[in-house]
Amino acid sequence: MVLATRQSIELAEVAETLNARFAGKSAGQILSDILHGGVAGRPAVLSSFGAEAVVLLKLVADRKPSTPVVFLETRKHFPETLEYVDQVMDSLGMTTLVRVRPDPNQLLAADPDGTLHITDSDQCCYIRKTLPMIGVLKDYDCVLTGRKRFQTDDRQAMQTVEVQNNWLRINPLAEWSQQEIDAFLDDQQLMQHPLVAMGFPSIGCAPCTVPSDNARDGRWAGIDKTECGIHQFGNEDDRASTDGND
Numbered sequence: 001m002v003l004a005t006r007q008s009i010e011l012a013e014v015a016e017t018l019n020a021r022f023a024g025k026s027a028g029q030i031l032s033d034i035l036h037g038g039v040a041g042r043p044a045v046l047s048s049f050g051a052e053a054v055v056l057l058k059l060v061a062d063r064k065p066s067t068p069v070v071f072l073e074t075r076k077h078f079p080e081t082l083e084y085v086d087q088v089m090d091s092l093g094m095t096t097l098v099r100v101r102p103d104p105n106q107l108l109a110a111d112p113d114g115t116l117h118i119t120d121s122d123q124c125c126y127i128r129k130t131l132p133m134i135g136v137l138k139d140y141d142c143v144l145t146g147r148k149r150f151q152t153d154d155r156q157a158m159q160t161v162e163v164q165n166n167w168l169r170i171n172p173l174a175e176w177s178q179q180e181i182d183a184f185l186d187d188q189q190l191m192q193h194p195l196v197a198m199g200f201p202s203i204g205c206a207p208c209t210v211p212s213d214n215a216r217d218g219r220w221a222g223i224d225k226t227e228c229g230i231h232q233f234g235n236e237d238d239r240a241s242t243d244g245n246d
């Protein structure tokens with residue numbers, strides 16, 4: 001615990017330094033610093049391959065197509081998403097896909113009939129996303145996400161560089177608006193997820209995604225939940241406990 005606390009303080013200092021360094025820089029400049037300058041250690045992209053995920057992937061692919069792309073395959077995705085993963089990787093020339101799946105024994109114990117998302121969505125995300133993610137993130141120093149401030153109330157104060165438990169989480173698109181996202185998709189003629197055209201503005205696991213006029217209303221409709229296991233780790237001890245498995 002003492003080690004975890006010290007790591008946390010050191011990472012907070014690194015995050016502060018990086019936020020100062022990245023102030024006023026474009027997403028592309030930030031990514032170049034990270035992917036080529038190595039200013040945040042070993043990076044990986046964390047991608048849902050959802051509605052707008054291709055924007056960050058394109059910016060990364062243009063700079064370093066061998067960057068690892070971590071995809072949490074929860075076993076609850078739409079078939080269209082699973083096909084889209086391969087199509088995007090191929091179309092962008094990205095070479096390193098890291099598929100992360102939940103532990104089958106944990107699934108059997110915690111969600112034997114596959115309905116945990118109905119009775120306890122937080123626990124379902126924990127088993128299918130958080131735990132597998134903790135397992136893979138110890139191979140990296142920072143994760144790049146496509147999160148934007150405008151997306152939810154909780155994200156409005158989001159900084160470009162954050163400490164999430166004991167990892168650096170870097171959000172190069174934090175300042176982008178929906179208009180900028182749409183313009184980039186259009187200008188670059190990027191392949192969007194096929195369900196966008198069917199009225200899904202935000203796409204995650206199939207049971208927890210519905211068509212909607214508003215991106216976040218389309219996720220976990222009807223319950224008070226706006227973030228999934230990718231962006232909500234359990235507690236400060238998660239990294240410490242996985243360090244022991246190195």
Ligand code: SF4
Nearest residue numbers: 117124125128205208
């Ligand atoms: S988004 Fe839904 S189905 Fe997917 S892990 Fe979370 S609760 Fe389970």
